[in-house]
Amino acid sequence: MTALVETLELSKYFDIGRKQRVHAVDNISLTIAEKEIVGLVGESGSGKSTFGKTVIGLHAKTSGEVKFRGEILPQAYRPADFQRLASKMQMIFQDPYSSLNPRMTIGEIIAEGLRLHSTLKGTQVKSRVEEWLVRVGLHAGHMSRYPHEFSGGQRQRIGIARALILEPEFVVCDEPISALDVSVQAQVINLLSELKETLGLTLLFIAHDLSMVRYVSDRMAVMYLGSLVEVGKADEVYFDPKHPYTEILIGSNPEPDPELERSRPSTAIQGEIPSPVNVPAGCRFANRCPKVMDVCRVETPQLIPLQDAERQVACHLY
Numbered sequence: 344m345t346a347l348v349e350t351l352e353l354s355k356y357f358d359i360g361r362k363q364r365v366h367a368v369d370n371i372s373l374t375i376a377e378k379e380i381v382g383l384v385g386e387s388g389s390g391k392s393t394f395g396k397t398v399i400g401l402h403a404k405t406s407g408e409v410k411f412r413g414e415i416l417p418q419a420y421r422p423a424d425f426q427r428l429a430s431k432m433q434m435i436f437q438d439p440y441s442s443l444n445p446r447m448t449i450g451e452i453i454a455e456g457l458r459l460h461s462t463l464k465g466t467q468v469k470s471r472v473e474e475w476l477v478r479v480g481l482h483a484g485h486m487s488r489y490p491h492e493f494s495g496g497q498r499q500r501i502g503i504a505r506a507l508i509l510e511p512e513f514v515v516c517d518e519p520i521s522a523l524d525v526s527v528q529a530q531v532i533n534l535l536s537e538l539k540e541t542l543g544l545t546l547l548f549i550a551h552d553l554s555m556v557r558y559v560s561d562r563m564a565v566m567y568l569g570s571l572v573e574v575g576k577a578d579e580v581y582f583d584p585k586h587p588y589t590e591i592l593i594g595s596n597p598e599p600d601p602e603l604e605r606s607r608p609s610t611a612i613q614g615e616i617p618s619p620v621n622v623p624a625g626c627r628f629a630n631r632c633p634k635v636m637d638v639c640r641v642e643t644p645q646l647i648p649l650q651d652a653e654r655q656v657a658c659h660l661y
Contacts (some may be wrong), residue, residue, distance in 0.1 A: 344376035346410075348398065348513055353407035356398045357392075359620070366619045367393040369569035370407070371447040375513075380539065380546040381576060382560030383590070384553050388616060391549045392437070392526060398547065399432045399447040400424065411513070417611040421522045429460045433506040437518040438502070440498055443490040443505075449476075450486030451506045460509055475504040477533060481600060496527035500534065507538060516548045518556065525589040526554075532559050557581040562653070565589045571646055575654040585649065585656040588628045590610075625660065 355368040367390045368503065375381050383391050396402045398409055403419035410416065417424050433456075436442035443452055453472045457463050463471060473483035479500040490498055499519060506514060516535065520528040534657050536559060538544060550556050556563060556577065563580040565573040567589065572588050573586040584590040612633040617623050623630065626639040646657040 344377065346374045347377040347379075348375040348547075349373070349408075350394075351408040351410070352399060352559050353394070353397065353409060354405045355393055355402050356405045357576060366569045366622050368397055369622070371566075371569075372479050373497075373564060373571065373572055373574070375378045375545060377512075378539075378543050378545055379562065380548055380560045382556035382563045383547060383549045383566060384551070384556050384563060385566035386592070386612075386616060387551070388619070390619070391566055392517050394485045394548055394566070395434065395517050395547055396518065398566065399434055399513075399515050401434070409598060428458065429456065429511075430512050432513045432515075432648065433511040434515045435499075435506045435508065435516060435519045437521060438520060438656055440495070442502055445490055445500060446607060448487050448489060452490070452501065453508055455510050456505065456587075458607060462580075471508060472504075475508045478538075479504045480530075496522050499523060499527075499531055503531075503534065503538075504620040507542070507544075510542060511544075513545045514547075516546055518549050518552075521551060535559065553593055565592065568616060568622065570657070571628060571655075572628065572657045573606060573655065574646070575651075585654070585661065586628075587632045587634045587660075591633075605653055626657075 350373050351370055353368060355369060357365040357526050362654055371394060383394065385391055395400060400416065400420040408415050438512055450472050453475060454468050455472060472486060476483050476485055481497060481500055482650065493501065494638045523531060532555060535546070540545060545581050546558055548556060562575060563577040564571055565580065565586065568589050571578060573584065573589045580589060580591060584593055595612060612631060617627060617630060617642040625641045626632070626644055629635050629639040632639065636659060642659070644657040644659050646655045647661065648655050
């Protein structure tokens with residue numbers, strides 16, 4: 344498969360004064376193939392959203408590289424970089440209300456990208472917006488309405504239309520279903536899957552719900568305290584987790600299928616996630632791991648391939 348997006352030892356730190364830094368993303372290397380959906384999972388505070396925003400340039404990189412079709416992207420984007428890459432890379436944000444300007448109509452919100460990054464004018468823009476409203480399951484007549492007039496699920500559809508109207512090749516979906524009811528989540532997931540097939544999209548899908556990520560993703564990457572601990576095909580990671588963190592995370596996640604739920608042991612993660620300011624030595628999961636060994640507390644495990652090169656794990660058990 345052809346690599347579309349690659350991160351090479353990508354890190355993003357935030358300085359918070361007194362020579363302290365938040366290690367939000369730490370030395371992540373990940374390849375996303377063309378027309379692939381990679382699900383990125385982990386607890387709140389693990390750095391998933393920061394990783395996604397750094398990949399598409401909303402955060403400047405502290406170190407490392409991001410490549411798009413082999414091109415090394417700038418360390419910090421200038422306005423010209425955003426202009427050039429907007430039609431290639433977009434983001435669907437978590438909160439479908441706060442990410443929409445309440446003073447703009449839906450038609451103005453969705454059309455904004457076209458006006459900034461395309462040569463379409465007037466009736467052409469209006470026609471394209473109407474087309475995309477219908478495409479995401481809304482009505483062309485909704486153009487003159489405002490965000491507060493729509494439900495959460497409808498607002499998320501508006502956010503999807505705004506991001507995809509430029510028909511980008513790569514989209515970061517930053518927990519696009521977390522604020523929605525279960526039935527609406529399924530509708531949004533099905534919509535994204537349908538658009539992926541029709542547009543040939545490549546997605547980085549960030550979410551808490553592992554069962555939903557398994558359903559929508561080709562591969563799954565598990566993130567803990569700024570680092571990747573496991574990567575592999577979605578079904579393999581979900582049903583045969585190798586890292587203790589992945590195993591516990593999956594065990595603590597509700598399974599919508601009653602038969603699968605009964606067959607899995609229920610687990611809960613003990614203890615608190617360490618501070619990203621004072622990252623512990625050795626394995627970052629050691630203080631919470633039921634399988635911890637002496638080496639875990641002093642030596643940081645590297646993400647290494649198992650028998651299948653696509654399956655990687657960062658654990659001293661392997």
